């Protein structure tokens with residue numbers, strides 16, 4: 001993981017880039033009447049790799065849905081380039097911002113290439129359903145995720161890790177600057193987890209803006225240029241992992257007593273749980 | 280890492296793209312074209328057989344002159360009054376039912392989602408029963424069926440509490456509405472005398488006997504308007520297959536697309552039911568067979584339409600020519616064929632262990 005070393009050196013500059021094309025103000029998010037997120041504001045740093053962590057059901061996926069306009073806020077606003085996101089046409093938003101939900105559904109009988117091709121929808125028109133750019137974007141997305149060899153296979157026949165890469169290829173084919181990924185590493189073995197994270201890191205170093213939900217704090221600390229810690233629908237801390245990830249924070253958010261040591265490979269904070277309380 | 284290893288693998292071109300100048304470019308699947316071609320040939324064969332077989336049949340060599348209007352007498356009457364309208368209505372009704380089924384199956388993401396299952400067809404039966412036996416003479420049967428279908432869909436729409444936006448609720452409420460409609464039909468049949476019930480039974484099974492050119496105009500107008508609408512929606516429907524969230528994130532506005540598709544599907548199914556009665560299984564089976572043959576995802580609107588037209592005209596040909604002592608309504612035959620197909624499907628899934 002030589003890349004990880006290089007990246008830690010660059011982190012501060014990545015974070016201090018300044019602008020925020022994507023931001024949210026005073027969000028209140030609810031399903032029917034049940035409020036899940038309340039009074040949340042966030043600025044997603046441009047060109048940064050923002051990683052959202054927090055306990056199950058604290059509203060991480062809900063926040064991502066609101067940021068990608070798939071969930072309408074009960075109140076408050078999501079801003080894209082300074083304008084309310086619902087003032088844009090849906091396809092125009094989808095040309096700027098791509099989102100991979102926590103559990104996407106693979107249609108029956110679809111090949112990898114066709115699935116990835118569906119990411120081109122926001123760039124297509126009624127009469128222009130398959131252009132040369134579409135072709136190039138799909139080929140690009142397939143090769144940068146290592147899926148080129150899979151392109152004629154059926155998605156249903158792939159392993160969980162291969163399928164996850166195909167989904168990422170689909171949103172890459174969308175060719176957006178902003179990428180939101182909800183738990184892109186779930187169901188993957190540890191090597192494939194790092195493979196996906198390295199892919200994200202590569203996109204980040206190419207200048208894209210990423211927001212990902214992760215569960216592994218050590219991975220989050222390693223890769224994030226901006227770590228966002230959520231609890232019960234609120235953001236309790238955000239910033240460089242090295243600045244904010246303390247034993248107190250982890251204990252108060254996750255209820256897990258721990259010590260924080262430097263990651264022997266990258267020097268980023270590493271969470272080591274204390275011995276279980278029972279003998 | 281695999282990512283690095285295959286970066287330079289050459290990108291194979293997309294199967295094929297139809298380009299006309301700079302303003303039109305569409306992906307085309309050779310396999311779908313092939314299946315479409317085969318189905319068109321099958322349709323022509325079935326049509327010719329329908330016109331030529333049996334004691335009333337027009338001789339093969341006489342078909343073209345009769346179509347041109349060069350023949351008078353028996354052949355002309357058979358073509359314009361008996362088999363012609365029946366065939367033309369059957370083709371369009373089959374296509375309408377199949378496209379309706381394809382739309383319902385895609386928006387509910389469920390292979391069982393079809394006008395049969397969500398209560399539209401049984402609502403039509405209930406309407407026909409009400410105006411055929413309960414208040415006879417008040418309205419013609421097809422109009423009664425139409426009203427019944429609309430009432431059933433209104434019940435589904437308001438019963439879900441969220442309109443047509445939640446697939447699972449549509450299926451659940453639809454099954455309930457369907458059961459209630461069928462119970463109503465039974466009640467009307469039991470209440471009515473045996474003779475009247477027998478008359479209605481033919482209609483309730485769906486029949487293409489004694490169709491005229493008015494029926495043909497109705498159903499063809501419906502498919503000429505609504506199937507293009509379905510085609511326009513089909514790209515957004517492909518995205519809905521990946522889940523509403525993913526579809527919305529790609530800019531497909533899933534709720535609106537679903538509501539529009541269901542309206543189109545209801546329009547097609549009610550048009551078919553009003554000219555041919557509640558014919559079972561075509562809507563359920565035709566899109567499934569079309570999808571399996573063309574091996575592609577998405578609603579497969581055109582392949583489904585051709586398959587539905589073929590299945591219904593084939594079934595009607597069989598009802599006309601099978602050496603039975605009674606003439607079955609075509610709906611009984613489609614139910615038998617559909618039942619066999621469903622059995623095969625379930626058996627295949629059970630063997631694969633995906634049941």
Ligand SMILES: Nc1ncnc2c1ncn2[C@@H]1O[C@H](COP(=O)(O)OP(=O)(O)OP(=O)(O)O)[C@@H](O)[C@H]1O
Pocket residue numbers: 031036054055056057058059060061062063102
């Ligand atoms: N579609 C929905 N309808 C109703 N309630 C929902 C829906 N989706 C999520 N919720 C509720 O909202 C709360 C937050 O859910 P959310 O999915 O945002 O959590 P999360 O932080 O992503 O959790 P996880 O780590 O388990 O993915 C949960 O209590 C959940 O039950």
Ligand SMILES: [Mg+2]
Pocket residue numbers: 060061062102182
């Ligand atoms: Mg989640």
